[in-house]
Amino acid sequence: AQKVTQAQTEISVVEKEDVTLDCVYETRDTTYYLFWYKQPPSGELVFLIRRNSFDEQNEISGRYSWNFQKSTSSFNFTITASQVVDSAVYFCALSEDISNFGNEKLTFGTGTRLTIIP
Amino acid sequence: DTAVSQTPKYLVTQMGNDKSIKCEQNLGHDTMYWYKQDSKKFLKIMFSYNNKELIINETVPNRFSPKSPDKAHLNLHINSLELGDSAVYFCASSQDLTTDRIIGNTIYFGEGSWLTVV
Numbered sequence: 626a627q628k629v630t631q632a633q634t635e636i637s638v639v640e641k642e643d644v645t646l647d648c649v650y651e652t653r654d655t656t657y658y659l660f661w662y663k664q665p666p667s668g669e670l671v672f673l674i675r676r677n678s679f680d681e682q683n684e685i686s687g688r689y690s691w692n693f694q695k696s697t698s699s700f701n702f703t704i705t706a707s708q709v710v711d712s713a714v715y716f717c718a719l720s721e722d723i724s725n726f727g728n729e730k731l732t733f734g735t736g737t738r739l740t741i742i743p
Numbered sequence: 744d745t746a747v748s749q750t751p752k753y754l755v756t757q758m759g760n761d762k763s764i765k766c767e768q769n770l771g772h773d774t775m776y777w778y779k780q781d782s783k784k785f786l787k788i789m790f791s792y793n794n795k796e797l798i799i800n801e802t803v804p805n806r807f808s809p810k811s812p813d814k815a816h817l818n819l820h821i822n823s824l825e826l827g828d829s830a831v832y833f834c835a836s837s838q839d840l841t842t843d844r845i846i847g848n849t850i851y852f853g854e855g856s857w858l859t860v861v
Binding site for chain 2: 660662664667668669670671672675714716718729730731733735736
């Protein structure tokens with residue numbers, strides 16, 4: 626069965642500090658996708674990144690970066706120079722193997738609540 | 744333009760009532776989903792539809808009945824509402840890939856519908 630673990634329930638850092646959110650996953654699939662979503666206080670779910678299991682290159686997008694390590698089944702998310710607007714709940718998610726159209730479903734972690742202190 | 748839109752955003756209703764949440768996507772996607780987020784922020788898939796056909800039905804009580812009149816709409820009807828149905832319901836959509844079905848699709852979420860049963 627698929628499983629995503631976000632061991633950090635809550636993190637607080639002072640503005641401008643760097644912060645890393647951990648994500649560890651379990652799957653028997655050889656092909657899978659990993660995602661990060663942001664849920665700000667307003668409640669919507671905002672897509673941040675998708676990474677497939679064949680691509681272990683790290684990715685950087687502005688202040689955000691992601692480290693995918695297949696050997697440790699981890700997909701960690703780092704925010705550099707954090708800002709108050711980064712305060713949100715962040716979810717890591719894993720998609721199951723797709724055999725049919727519409728059969729894709731995300732297994733979410735329990736989320737990490739990140740608070741940036743001004 | 745909102746890509747995935749849900750109505751209503753907030754709904755307060757009494758136990759035993761029947762209510763519907765509507766969802767529309769203007770992304771031209773083929774697959775739509777309903778996810779439920781409980782009070783502990785845990786997100787779990789309920790249903791998925793591909794081109795109006797039910798694909799995923801995750802052990803959801805029969806009181807929940809999704810309806811997809813066309814591939815741009817997926818409504819959720821709930822009969823005989825119970826206190827435990829109080830949650831945030833997210834509609835989502837994704838595009839089928841016509842090549843390389845092993846690649847996962849990005850799932851885009853609506854803003855959520857806050858249902859409170861009293």
